[in-house]
């Protein structure tokens with residue numbers, strides 16, 4: 001059974017849900033900085049949430065094509081353990097962000113079909129971790145956090161990428177164990193699957209997701 005699976009709860013906006021995630025055994029807490037998202041946080045609010053997060057819970061700032069100035073504001077105010085780049089950042093941009101901010105960088109790669117897997121190799125050259133997520137639908141407002149899964153069979157038998165990676169996209173308490181079984185993922189990420197409405201996290205769903213992921 002997958003007890004060692006690391007879980008990231010993404011899009012946290014309330015202290016009680018940060019605490020619930022940590023108590024249930026989450027390894028990472030994701031804070032979204034993308035104004036069009038229902039999970040968007042102002043920098044000051046994220047700073048409070050991150051400062052109060054229990055020791056051992058890694059705090060991840062998620063940005064989308066952010067400029068250096070935007071990242072300066074976030075990194076300067078929020079105690080962080082990792083940056084997640086969830087836009088169209090090039091490999092050179094990933095490397096530049098890593099150098100400038102001195103934090104580990106996780107690059108999100110959207111997958112819909114076999115061809116998309118080449119991106120994982122490309123970004124493995126520069127990123128510390130990869131987030132393998134469902135590619136958003138055309139014209140989607142959000143590049144992630146859409147509650148959509150991709151075909152996990154694309155990852156079957158390929159769990160040994162060069163970098164640590166997380167499986168994301170449409171995971172729920174009901175399907176996460178099967179997703180882990182099919183893909184061999186040792187880390188999983190969820191947002192919509194632990195919400196009762198877009199942007200509204202639920203402590204019980206967080207607990208049941210982590211319980212199901214960790215067996």
Ligand SMILES: O=C(O)c1ccccc1NCC(=O)[C@H](O)[C@H](O)COP(=O)(O)O
Nearest residue numbers: 010037144145146147148169170191192
């Ligand atoms: O969650 C958002 O609102 C979001 C906004 C803009 C870019 C990325 C976003 N989320 C990225 C994540 O890491 C999500 O957790 C991941 O895409 C999985 O989301 P879900 O399918 O809803 O579980």
